[in-house]
Amino acid sequence: MKRLIASRVSGVQPFLGRVMFDKARALERKGEKLIHFELGEPDFETPQHIREAAKRALDQGFTHYTPNAGLLELREAIAEKLKKDNEIEVDPASEICVTVGSQEAAYLVITCTIEPGDEVLITDPAYYTYANCVRMAQGTPVWVPLRKENDFRLAPEELEKQITSKSKMIVINSPSNPTGTMCGKEDLREIDEIARKHELLVLSDEIYEKLVYDGNRHYSIAALSNNPDQVITLNGFSKAYAMTGWRLGYVVASKQIISELVKVQQTAVSCPTAFAQKGAVEALRGPQDSLTKMKEEFERRRNIIIDGLNGISGLSVTKPKGAFYAFVDMRSTGKPSLEIAELLLNEAKIVTTPGSAFGAHGEGYLRISYATSIDNIKIGIEGIRRVLQKM
Numbered sequence: 001m002k003r004l005i006a007s008r009v010s011g012v013q014p015f016l017g018r019v020m021f022d023k024a025r026a027l028e029r030k031g032e033k034l035i036h037f038e039l040g041e042p043d044f045e046t047p048q049h050i051r052e053a054a055k056r057a058l059d060q061g062f063t064h065y066t067p068n069a070g071l072l073e074l075r076e077a078i079a080e081k082l083k084k085d086n087e088i089e090v091d092p093a094s095e096i097c098v099t100v101g102s103q104e105a106a107y108l109v110i111t112c113t114i115e116p117g118d119e120v121l122i123t124d125p126a127y128y129t130y131a132n133c134v135r136m137a138q139g140t141p142v143w144v145p146l147r148k149e150n151d152f153r154l155a156p157e158e159l160e161k162q163i164t165s166k167s168k169m170i171v172i173n174s175p176s177n178p179t180g181t182m183c184g185k186e187d188l189r190e191i192d193e194i195a196r197k198h199e200l201l202v203l204s205d206e207i208y209e210k211l212v213y214d215g216n217r218h219y220s221i222a223a224l225s226n227n228p229d230q231v232i233t234l235n236g237f238s239k240a241y242a243m244t245g246w247r248l249g250y251v252v253a254s255k256q257i258i259s260e261l262v263k264v265q266q267t268a269v270s271c272p273t274a275f276a277q278k279g280a281v282e283a284l285r286g287p288q289d290s291l292t293k294m295k296e297e298f299e300r301r302r303n304i305i306i307d308g309l310n311g312i313s314g315l316s317v318t319k320p321k322g323a324f325y326a327f328v329d330m331r332s333t334g335k336p337s338l339e340i341a342e343l344l345l346n347e348a349k350i351v352t353t354p355g356s357a358f359g360a361h362g363e364g365y366l367r368i369s370y371a372t373s374i375d376n377i378k379i380g381i382e383g384i385r386r387v388l389q390k391m
Helices: 016-029 048-059 072-086 101-113 128-136 156-161 185-198 255-268 274-285 289-310 337-348 374-390
Strands: 096-099 119-124 140-145 167-173 201-205 231-236 249-252 325-329 365-369
Touching (some): 016 337, 048 274, 072 249, 072 274, 101 128, 101 231, 119 128, 128 140, 140 156, 289 325, 289 374, 337 374
């Protein structure tokens, strides 16, 4: 009998955060009340002015195909934002592609640039999507270890150790999911120099750029690069504007790369949703006060959850500089991260993501999202304390 499923799919791994989410939903259908720390989704509503813009578009019959690369009006708004916020200047007509979320953006980029046998350098731990996209392209993920004793910083010297003649791309994510760490300006310059020397592409996922704390500043490697045509920037609307369900992201790259991306997007999804793109224009050009309020609230939550978790005997958490995750060191328990996550779910009704979801160096950790209320955070901390005391 012929193979039913393509072999390239066999290496694709389900995300353990979603696995835990599905288990939680099964318990909730039975009437259980749970504390959700597993998914990276802001608990805020999409700001009213953004929703109103999408409603107006619907009322005006804006429900048809758009250009495959997205509305030019939205690409122009993205270009304005890139120049103002990131010091990146691009042609909106040829160097931006609007995508169905930033995850599709990553998929498009890797599909269009990675060939069978190519190696892609990815930090460990890192968000699961990158490695799965590489496997789908029949490339090979190569892991660059991040170490807690180094605050999970991507050390350029560790990166260069992993480069071979098969290396094609470096993937960076700053601020990082799951650790919340950030690349400083000098780190990015060193990474850019390594990429230039070895003729590598750099894929920079900047989806959390607006969620940075303690006066830290986000830097875009494309603005610092001596070879900007080798840098591809990903971003989107899900995290900064609480628009996860709108599924809108974008890729910023050279004209040569974008033209190929648009062909693949045309084949896969045709174009992003029309009226949602009108909402995204309003997100970028409209008032930004809701973004500021969300960031301030996330910073308050971060301080509470980090202090609370570090106050539990046996736990240790490095204070994140950005995003909305605490990457909790549970290695003192001696148990695998999936086992700990299931124990917390079953005994305390607390849903978390096992650190092993993010790579081998994530084993022994839990990712806890503080994109939930302070009341839930306090209840969750006490639940974790109780379970660990029993252990």
